Amino acid sequence: MATILSAQSTDDRVNIVTPALFARYPDARALASAAPADVERLILSTGFFRQKAKALLGMAERLVAQHGGQVPADMARLTDLPGVGRKTANVVLGHALGVPGLPVDRHVLRVANRLGVAASDDPERVEQQLCAALPQPLWTRASDVLILHGRRVCRPKPLCDRCSVGKDCDYRRRKVTP
Numbered sequence: 001m002a003t004i005l006s007a008q009s010t011d012d013r014v015n016i017v018t019p020a021l022f023a024r025y026p027d028a029r030a031l032a033s034a035a036p037a038d039v040e041r042l043i044l045s046t047g048f049f050r051q052k053a054k055a056l057l058g059m060a061e062r063l064v065a066q067h068g069g070q071v072p073a074d075m076a077r078l079t080d081l082p083g084v085g086r087k088t089a090n091v092v093l094g095h096a097l098g099v100p101g102l103p104v105d106r107h108v109l110r111v112a113n114r115l116g117v118a119a120s121d122d123p124e125r126v127e128q129q130l131c132a133a134l135p136q137p138l139w140t141r142a143s144d145v146l147i148l149h150g151r152r153v154c155r156p157k158p159l160c161d162r163c164s165v166g167k168d169c170d171y172r173r174r175k176v177t178p
Helices: 011-024 028-032 036-046 049-067 075-079 086-096 106-115 123-133 136-152 170-176
Strands: none
Touching: 011 036, 028 049, 036 049, 075 086, 086 123, 086 136, 106 123, 106 136, 106 170, 123 136
């Protein structure tokens, strides 16, 4: 639920909203029987609340109908759920279910391309390239590290002077070398 809510919202905002949402709807069965207006009211501040409520309710209904109310630990079955794309599925796999997953958000995309470990603007292609380059047990942690590095150092306007991997960075080499 939290990962679906995180689209176009901040982690802080999602963390404010989820306690009341989880208390009111502690499992897929409870959420599947919720009234859309009730869910919308609880998630209003995350933005796009009508679409998110529709995705949450559809996801919960499908979990109950097709998976006995349990979240499947499989990419294909996860991405078949309403509101769940590859990024969300990888977050759920890696962080909730302990199955290696490599979520690619805008930070991972930017950092991986700048470092030269990926070469694409397509998140799915970057996911494939990173997964091919890393051992499976490192996928989730690698994504987390790239996200943090992208938020703190390798921003859209990068802080190259603070970067601990600058000597290995294609972007910095191109920037410094005329």
